Amino acid sequence: MDLSPSFLTSTLPASGQPAIEFSNVRLGFEEGEILRGITFSAQERETVILLGETGTGKTLLLKLAAGLLRPDSGSIRILDKDISSTSERELLEMRRQIGFVFQEGALFDSLTVGENVAYRLHEDAVNEEEIEPRVREVLRFVELEHTSDMLPSELSGGMRRRVSIARALITRPPIVLYDSPTAGLDPITSQTIISLILRLRDTYGVTALLATHRLQDGFGMANFRFDPQTKKVLRDSTSVVSSAAPTRFLVLHEGKIYFEGTPEELMHSQDPYLKRFLI
Amino acid sequence: MADTPLQAAPQQARAPEAPSVPQVLEDLAKSSILKVQDYSRLSFRALTNLATGPRYVQDTLQQMDDIGVGSLPIVLLSGFFIGAVMVLQTGSQFERFGQASLTGDIVSLALVRELGPTITGLLVAGRCSSGIASELGSMLVTEQVDAMRAMGTDPSRKLVTPRVLATLLTLPLLTTISVFIGLIGGMVASVFSLRINATTFWERAIKILQFSDIMQGFSKTVVFAFILATVGCYQGLNVKGGTQGVGRATTQAVVVSSVLIIVADTFLTRLTLWLADKFF
Numbered sequence: 184m185d186l187s188p189s190f191l192t193s194t195l196p197a198s199g200q201p202a203i204e205f206s207n208v209r210l211g212f213e214e215g216e217i218l219r220g221i222t223f224s225a226q227e228r229e230t231v232i233l234l235g236e237t238g239t240g241k242t243l244l245l246k247l248a249a250g251l252l253r254p255d256s257g258s259i260r261i262l263d264k265d266i267s268s269t270s271e272r273e274l275l276e277m278r279r280q281i282g283f284v285f286q287e288g289a290l291f292d293s294l295t296v297g298e299n300v301a302y303r304l305h306e307d308a309v310n311e312e313e314i315e316p317r318v319r320e321v322l323r324f325v326e327l328e329h330t331s332d333m334l335p336s337e338l339s340g341g342m343r344r345r346v347s348i349a350r351a352l353i354t355r356p357p358i359v360l361y362d363s364p365t366a367g368l369d370p371i372t373s374q375t376i377i378s379l380i381l382r383l384r385d386t387y388g389v390t391a392l393l394a395t396h397r398l399q400d401g402f403g404m405a406n407f408r409f410d411p412q413t414k415k416v417l418r419d420s421t422s423v424v425s426s427a428a429p430t431r432f433l434v435l436h437e438g439k440i441y442f443e444g445t446p447e448e449l450m451h452s453q454d455p456y457l458k459r460f461l462i
Numbered sequence: 463m464a465d466t467p468l469q470a471a472p473q474q475a476r477a478p479e480a481p482s483v484p485q486v487l488e489d490l491a492k493s494s495i496l497k498v499q500d501y502s503r504l505s506f507r508a509l510t511n512l513a514t515g516p517r518y519v520q521d522t523l524q525q526m527d528d529i530g531v532g533s534l535p536i537v538l539l540s541g542f543f544i545g546a547v548m549v550l551q552t553g554s555q556f557e558r559f560g561q562a563s564l565t566g567d568i569v570s571l572a573l574v575r576e577l578g579p580t581i582t583g584l585l586v587a588g589r590c591s592s593g594i595a596s597e598l599g600s601m602l603v604t605e606q607v608d609a610m611r612a613m614g615t616d617p618s619r620k621l622v623t624p625r626v627l628a629t630l631l632t633l634p635l636l637t638t639i640s641v642f643i644g645l646i647g648g649m650v651a652s653v654f655s656l657r658i659n660a661t662t663f664w665e666r667a668i669k670i671l672q673f674s675d676i677m678q679g680f681s682k683t684v685v686f687a688f689i690l691a692t693v694g695c696y697q698g699l700n701v702k703g704g705t706q707g708v709g710r711a712t713t714q715a716v717v718v719s720s721v722l723i724i725v726a727d728t729f730l731t732r733l734t735l736w737l738a739d740k741f742f
Contacts, residue, residue: 249612271616279614289609291601303613306516350613 200263202227202358202390203248208257217243219438225390232401233394235435241394245360249283250274282351282359286366288343290335297331300350321349341372348379361393365400377403378416385409398460405430405446505692511623521624529590530632536585537640544581545644546651553656562656566666569648574679578641580727583686587719591694594625595715598698599708626691633687634680674738682730686723693719
C-alpha cells in the first residue's frame with residue numbers, strides 16, 4: 184500500500200501545530216454533563232491513550248474529534264481547522280482525513296468484507312481497476328486477505344475489528360481514532376490488534392487517539408515498536424521510536440482529565456485512583 | 463452510606479418530587495413539537511437532496527426492487543379480493559332495484575378514487591415502513607450510521623432519499639396494478655355471482671371513469687408514498703434503547719404512517735373533490 188510519509192505529511196498541518204487540539208470542551212445530555220472542560224492536544228505522529236472507566240466519556244471524546252458530535256462549548260481543531268462550528272457538509276469532507284475504528288467494528292452487515300473495505304473508494308467514484316488491488320493490499324496488511332468475499336457475520340470479533348482497521352486505512356488518513364479496539368476480546372486477539380496498531384503507527388506514522396480501559400494496551404503502544412525491516416514487533420529498549428512516535432496517557436475521571444503524562448509518569452504515580460489501574 | 467451492597471443504606475435522601483400536571487403537559491407538548499420539527503427537517507432534506515449530488519442511483523434501484531417488486535404479491539392478492547368483495551357487497555343491493563349492471567360503475571369509482579390508493583398505501587406501509595424503520599434502526603444501534611458519517615457519507619442522501627424516491631416511484635405503479643387486478647376480481651365475482659356479462663361489467667367500469675377520478679387516486683398515492691417512506695426513515699433514525707428500541711420504532715412506523723395515511727386521505731378527498739369541481 185502506498186502510504187508514503189510524503190503523502191501523510193502533505194495532509195498534516197505545518198510542523199509544530201497539533202494535529203488534534205481540544206480547548207475547554209464541554210458536552211452534556213439530559214442526564215447531565217459528561218465532559219467538563221477537556222483541554223489537550225495530540226502532536227503529529229503522536230499516540231494519545233485515553234484511559235478511563237466505562238462511562239467516563241472516552242467514546243464521546245473520539246466522536247467529538249471526528250465531528251460526529253458537536254460540543255456544547257469550547258473548540259476542537261483537527262488538522263488546523265476548527266470543527267466545532269463547521270457545517271455538516273464541510274465536516275463530511277474533513278472526515279475523509281480521519282479513520283475511525285468503532286468499538287464493535289460497525290461493519291455494514293449487508294456488504295461483504297471487501298465491499299466494506301472499499302466503501303470509501305466507491306463513494307469517491309474510484310475506478311474499479313484501482314479499488315481491487317488497494318482492497319487486497321489493506322486486507323493483506325491486517326492479514327485477512329482470504330476473507331474478502333465473506334460477510335461480517337461470518338467473522339470472529341477480532342477479525343471484525345481488523346476489518347474495521349482495514350476500512351479505516353483504505354483512504355490513507357493521517358489521523359486514526361480507535362474506540363476500545365480490544366474491548367471484549369481474549370488476551371491473544373487483543374495482542375494481535377495492538378500489534379496491528381503498532382505496525383500502522385511505525386510504518387505510516389499516523390496520529391492516533393486510542394480509547395481503552397485496559398492499561399496494558401497503552402503500555403503495549405508505549406513499550407513496543409514494529410521494525411519494518413524484520414517485520415517483527417520488538418520491545419522498545421532504544422527509545423528511538425518513543426521520540427519519533429511518542430505515546431502519552433490521558434486519564435479521564437468524572438468528566439475531566441485526571442492525569443496527563445508519559446507512561447513512566449503514570450507507572451510511578453502514587454495517586455490512589457491511578458494506582459487502581461496499575462493493579 | 464452502606465459499606466457493602468448487601469447492607470441497607472440509611473434512608474436520608476428524600477424521594478424526588480412528582481412533576482405537576484401542567485409541567486407534564488408542557489414537556490409533552492415540547493417533545494411533540496420537537497418531533498414534528500425533526501420529522502419536517504428530515505422530509506425536507508430527503509427532497510432537497512434530489513436537487514444536488516451525489517445521487518445514489520444503484521441504491522434507489524435496489525429499494526425500488528425491495529419496495530415495488532417485493533410488495534407485488536400482497537398487492538395483487540388483496541387487490542383481487544377487495545374488487546371481488548366490493549361486487550358481492552354492492553351487487554346484492556343493486557339487484558334489489560334491478561340495477562345490478564351499475565355494479566361495474568361503483569366498483570370502478572371506489573377502487574380508482576379511494577380503495578386502490580388507500581388499501582395499497584396501508585399494505586405497503588405495513589410491509590415497507592416497518593422494514594425501513596427496522597433496517598435503519600438496526601444500522602443506528604450497531605453504529606453503522608455513525609460509521610457512514612465517519613467515512614464522509616451523508617446518511618440522509620445514502621439512506622433516506624433513495625427510499626423516499628423509490629417509494630414515490632413505485633407506489634403509484636403498485637396502486638395502478640392493484641386497481642386493475644381489483645377490477646378483474648370484481649368482474650369474476652359479478653360473472654359468477656350476479657350473472658353479469660364480463661364485457662358489460664368492463665365497459666361500464668371504464669366508461670364511468672373521468673380524468674379527475676384518476677388524478678384523485680394518483681395524487682393520493684404520491685402523498686401516501688411520501689408519508690410511509692419518511693415516517694419509516696424518521697422512526698428508524700431516531701431509535702433509542704437498543705434492540706428493544708428497534709422493535710418499538712418498527713411498531714411506531716406502521717401505526718403512525720397508517721394513521722397519517724387515513725387522516726391525509728380525508729383531507730385529500732375533500733381537496734381533490736373541490737379541485738375536480740373547479741377545474742375538470
